[in-house]
Amino acid sequence: MSKRSMKKLILSIVFVACLVPITVLAADVTVTPQNMEGWFVKQGNKNATGQITAVADDQGGNGSFEFHLNEVTNGSGAIFQIARVPAVTPEGVTVVKVDDIEELSWSFMSDTSGSYGPKLKVEYWGRDRLGNMHSGTLVYAGPLPAGAGWHAIDVDFNSDPWWSTENDDESETHPFAYWQNLLSGVPINYLVAGIGSTSGNMTAATTHIDYIHFKEKNGIDDTWNFETGGTPPSPETVVVTPDDTQGWALKRGNRNASGQIADVPDNHGGQGSFEFKLDGSTDGSGSIFQIARIPVLTVDSIAGLSWDYKSDPGNGAYPVIKIEYWSSERHGSLVYIPAPASNPGSWETVTVDFDSDLWWSTELGHDNQRTLAEWQQELGGILVNYLVAGLGSTSGNPAASTSYIDYIRLVEKFRGTDTTWDFEGKGELPPPVDPPIPTLSEWGVIILSLLLTGYAWFWRRRESVI
């Protein structure tokens, strides 16, 4: 995961936190391949693999998360990491700050050589209570019990040493409580569990982690138990209204167009659906209207996608769904344009076939169409900014048209959700969501200010052994 992606996510967290009340539940959560409960595979993994395997844990369970590092002799490193926003629910996320953490513990099993095991890290980004920017990762540097078999780590906040990638000095360790004081108010991007290094030679190793426990002062108190099997998420239909938007909002950039939830019956017995109107402007500046929802997911977490649309009865124009992704290396929107309806003006259902329907990316243009499965292979853990529904173009003279969308269904395997959004109740959606990521110009200012104050660490990509 690139630094900039992390920054993007945390800004989205800050934004969404304004909308989502904190719901606090202490829970023992079972994480399965069918429902990763928000855990996802981070980018940057190489020469390594990771998955939940049927290796019994130390507390009676029959599975655990396995990391396997290949032997590396050319200095290119081997690393594998999984991560989770500390407080993410199907409804959204809440901000957890470094100094909110009260307990951290986990179990790990060393390689049979007993050499080492995976650890927990805490990635943070944002301003402290004094307004100073921070970006880095706290890395546990405390004692690791030696020998094969399972071991438990229960972090002593006042004595176990941690270091920060912000200082880039593994020798400068302090107790976690020290860092909490220094980083008071700084939001946490991710809890990370992983092993390995982005550089250097590596010995082949197979290790496991389980029962990751995280408790913070606002009451979030979760222990994640990794197990095989599991069941797919239960489908849920959510009604979106102007008064209860379920995270949907206008997207910036709308022009020469309008949109609202209209009293137009959908294809499932509902009385409303979302209407897009292009006004037919002919000044060449385009005509477009889009709504969007900020998910917290990665491109490769999408396991199902479908929607209904009703095209313009005159010219057959119809809205489409886009997946907008962003990292420091890759950013664009994946777009799939299904075949036109044979009967304009009637409702159609689009169910994306991940292995045959072709999507193009605004990053690479129409000529690079691939299946969604191929894009997922290529883009992997890159975060999704927005799930977008829209009609029109930012240039040219799109014809005047009126069309509708409804029953947008997204199955997200890493959070274990299967949600269908049903638009009902006449009215407009709220104003544009501020971008969950900073614009490039905003980043230019931030980066410049950091460089001017000597924080050259900002650009460092190195990730050390954890």
Ligand SMILES: [Ca+2]
């Ligand atoms: Ca387990």
Ligand SMILES: [Ca+2]
């Ligand atoms: Ca509806």
